[in-house]
Amino acid sequence: MIVFLIFFIMLAILGIAGVASALSRSYSRSKGIAITSAGIILLLALYSIFLALSTKGFLGSTESIAYISQFGIYLSFSATQFSIILVLLASIVSFAATVAVSSKFENNKNIYPLIILFEFSAMGLFLSANLFIFYIFWDIGVLASYFLISSFGKGENKHAANTFLIYSIFASAVLLFGIMLIYFYTPVHSFDIRYIASHSYMIPLALRGTIFILLFIAFMVKMPIFPFHSWIADAYSDAPTQGSMLISGVLSKFGAYGMLLLFSMMAFSYGFAKYAFVLGAVSAFYSAFVVMRYKDLKKIIAYSSMLESGIILVGISSLNAFGTAGAVYLMLAHGLVMALMFAVIGGIEISYGSRNIAVLKGIVKDSVGSAYSFLVGTFASTGVPLTAGFIADVLIFIGAIDTYGLYGAIPIFSIMLLGFYMYYAINKSFLSTKESSDSIAKLPRQMAFTYAIALSAIFAFGIFPFVVTSLFGL
């Protein structure tokens, strides 16, 4: 009952806040409503983590309401040890995003309902206990991100939004097809994830490959994994700061969470795991090399995000406790890092009017906070200890080596390649002040607050990993 209560309160607050901020007249009121509701959701998410740790049976219990019961469609929600962590991630990132500001459309109030709508979709998706709900929230997330990019982005944002939409619709269609196949080929037609998990062996042999590949492709597009990644370069870089934070921090976790669900739901997917591992590793190395050709900070971070997605897939495909836990931990760590990095880039854009490392010089001189936050973000994404990324890397690669032997250790070195380029960027544009670009504006205080939220979360999960890992043990 408590699960029900908390999550419905959450969803209700989000819904009300979304409508209220959409209707409110002024920018500041809209922003105020958004920050307050995202803050309350964050507190609720923390409280539910506390409940999960203290109350037995909190995790895994399902609450459902009949929706179209004659077809076996229920609105059912449940929290698992994995999804509750992603709920926490989504609430932190959304809170950070509501606090953040972007330079050009600073006074546009309409971005806040979209952020809230996006948070709503994320909460719903991570807490859904059946594929029907999962799919609905999946598409709400796509819609919210589409409008975030197309209405509030910069540069060629229309093009980017359309590219994003086409890829997403493709993924959604494939996903829906896959879900329908599952629905029709389970004995009692059902969308219930747990039921499907226990009856996946009854799906006919001939269809197993098709179902796996359909779902796999859908999640691959969202993560993104090579070769369905082309949308990220445009979408991440032309979205507004808040949009980039949400899309890379949370939306890409839709795919990763789905991938996790796929492997835990379909016992027959174990046979495909080694291909998934190879694909994850290829994707990681591929993006490590692609990133070296970019000078735009947002594109650099976009491809580093793709690299982490590859590593997440490596973790999931190890099919053991370490790999899975590590993958979830990396989703958390990576979401936070992306929120930080895109916020920092947004801040740099406000301060310098550019985000091209070929032009930017000596950022540490005028924007100390941005420079060092970027540095910490680099540490976290290259897995330096005491940041969340380290715990994730350790867990994932223990899992991968356990399953794939020495091959499991190979993807580690893709992170090293990323490190080479990140430190190149840092020493070129951030930590050298022989020449320095002219700062055109001071960093807004809200942005500093955004950095602080993300930074403290990154360190908290790096120094106190036992909070999260004890959830895995439940």
Add this chain to the structure above:
Amino acid sequence: MLTLLVIVPLLAASFLALLTYGREKYTGPLVLTGSIITSLMILYASISSFGKVQQLNWFSISGYTIHITTQLLPLNVVLSLLIGIITPLIMFYSMGYMEYKGERPRFFFEIGLFAASMLLFAISGNFITMFIAWELLGITSYLLIGFWYKKDKAPYAARKSISTIIIGDFAMLAAMLIIWSSYHTFSFSNILASPVSAYLPIAMLLVLVACFTKSAQFPFHEWLSDAMEGPTPVSAFLHSSTMVKAGVFLVLVLFPLFMKAGLSELILVIGLISVILGASNAISSHHIKKILAYSTIEDLGLMFVAIGLHAIVAAVLFFIVQAFYKALLFMSAGSIMRANNEEEDIYKIYGSAKRKLLYVPMLIGVLSIAGIFPLSGFFGKAAIDTAATSNIYAYIILVAIDFATSAYIFRWLFIHSRKPSKSSNVDYSKIPKSMIYAGVITSVLVILAAIAFFNIGGFLSSQAYRSILSISVIDSAIETVAVALGIIASYMLFVRAKPTGEIKTKAYYILFNSPIVNAAYMYMSKAIIYFAEGINVIDELIYGFFASGGEGLVSISSQLRKIVTGDSNNYLIAFVAGIILIILLLLV
């Protein structure tokens, strides 16, 4: 006592240092106090917790618990005491050195963190704790090397060091996790006690790569000379007891595993190559600090040679004595540079003999590194020479290196102690007092370090390594002759001949081979960039593929759209035609 607590005062002081912006005269004393408390705690811990392994639970997953483990076995005590002695000296020296306003808090924060991570490394008892310290060392050294953001080359040097070091970091991460999957533990003592597993050789090879990157061994040695772009106290610290010692120390701690993995020959060979490269560059370099940096590469190479020859105690002895004389020499170099307006070219530096309080300690350091009885350096070198008698090639190289070491270090001394011309603005009185006195104290320690020779064998015996330490008279004699010849050669070449450093002979280009190594690094990074460009072509192809797929759909749609004319006549015709078609089909 909980051993982990020893890092707390230092850590706290370095974080507090960040709060001293605006009140910068307090920064130095604050961190110095922190480091002294830490040193006293190390002393206390190494008596009260000697030989103990302590575990703290960090987090647990799927039935396994990951611990933060500390241990104070003899080797750990050696290194942590070394850090405990040298850290306050460096802080003291830095108080004088760091006179730049606005930079002090950041400097003391970073160097304090650096010292604390090295200390954590010294007391770590499992891979995960060690790795935390290992990476923190890497990033703090990165920040310190690139400390002068304004300098032309400092950011480049920092990037070079971090690029080399992360190779080691990721090799170490891989090794550590491979070892976990074989033993399901990170604890050093458990792993050392376990039988050999199939993956051990490859894991230890990766550990070795990591140690070579940290300890600046061939082919990863060039970052160390560029690291001279950092402030001098950092160099003094980095080259004596921290950072570069980390690699050697880890090899010492895990030595039985390297033996089991059959890697001691590799350690010997890489050590010998590094020794030769270090000495040849040291003898030809013109940079006052880089000469010492190359000398450090040589020193570390010597330690690896000793380890490769299974002379563990000799390696530890050299490990200890090298820390003191190298710290001293760097401190002196920093003072000399301060007096010569931060000039770095040794041929443009004069008059170090003018300030006796600077010159005499420095001379002690020089005599020690050259290996003259009865200074501590002699014992270190002679012990390694004696150990090398089992391998004739190593022995010949080592004797040649003894000659070369005394030649280059006296060259260093002779050149910068030349008398300055009257017009030059060399001013030895402007060296801050703390810089001078830190050198004086260190020089006393250089002399006292000789005591280690008499105690170290017995002290280490409990860690179950071969604890025999012997110095034979013949080898000492040969060493002394080589050193004396080196001094004579140096005198002939660099005092009698009065070189100006302008003429560069063929020999110079052979000896000064660091540009070749740098070019090799350059080609390697270029190769990566070219490969990345290739991958990028593929990326564009993929982008184009999907884009053209989209365009195809659009063109189909634009063709289909032509049917929708909006003309009701057309629709009516199509409608009638359709009905006729259906009727026909039904009839047939």
